[in-house]
Amino acid sequence: MIGKLNHVGVATPSIDESVKMYRELLGATSVTDKWAMPEQGVWVCFVNLPNSQIELIEPYGETSPIHGFLAKNPKGGQHHICFEVENIYEARDALVAKGATVLGEPRIGAHGTLIIFVHPKDMGGLLVELMETPKDAHH
Numbered sequence: 001m002i003g004k005l006n007h008v009g010v011a012t013p014s015i016d017e018s019v020k021m022y023r024e025l026l027g028a029t030s031v032t033d034k035w036a037m038p039e040q041g042v043w044v045c046f047v048n049l050p051n052s053q054i055e056l057i058e059p060y061g062e063t064s065p066i067h068g069f070l071a072k073n074p075k076g077g078q079h080h081i082c083f084e085v086e087n088i089y090e091a092r093d094a095l096v097a098k099g100a101t102v103l104g105e106p107r108i109g110a111h112g113t114l115i116i117f118v119h120p121k122d123m124g125g126l127l128v129e130l131m132e133t134p135k136d137a138h139h
């Protein structure tokens with residue numbers, strides 16, 4: 001089931017400050033604009049790497065799912081890791097059949113394809129996002 005590593009999600013109190021850090025300290029040159037995803041409760045911005053992406057996420061709105069994480073990690077930190085799958089519903093059903101806790105219903109993520117999250121308690125403390133491979137994927 002598990003496919004390519006798509007992105008590593010990094011929570012931050014300020015995407016602007018984080019982008020500056022990736023540019024100045026690590027020499028990142030390809031960074032997208034940030035945009036709001038109200039239904040996900042986050043602002044999103046991608047630092048493009050040759051083989052993957054860092055997804056910077058900042059809380060959007062009072063019910064953002066990352067408020068708790070930032071309360072515990074005020075400077076931010078690694079928040080989730082995202083693997084591609086071919087079919088999100090098949091992946092979801094297989095996980096549920098094995099007793100894993102899938103958080104919420106499949107919804108559209110930052111790449112325009114369906115995503116789900118697997119609770120960290122079932123993944124050795126790691127929050128795992130699964131996303132359907134974009135049809136025009138070229139990485």
Ligand SMILES: C[C@@H](C(=O)O)C(=O)SCCNC(=O)CCNC(=O)[C@H](O)C(C)(C)COP(=O)(O)OP(=O)(O)OC[C@H]1O[C@@H](n2cnc3c(N)ncnc32)[C@H](O)[C@@H]1OP(=O)(O)O
Binds near residue numbers: 042068127
């Ligand atoms: C735009 C999109 C995309 O890529 O397309 C995105 O990525 S959106 C990315 C943002 N969206 C999401 O993360 C949606 C799915 N996430 C969630 O539903 C939530 O964040 C939960 C994962 C359920 C955590 O919720 P909450 O912070 O309220 O935690 P909680 O108080 O229930 O704590 C449950 C336990 O999980 C731990 N915990 C919380 N966040 C964690 C994280 N990111 N990684 C690992 N562990 C984590 C807590 O420390 C706690 O551990 P102890 O029990 O040991 O104290």
Ligand SMILES: [Co+2]
Binds near residue numbers: 009055080082
């Ligand atoms: Co993500």
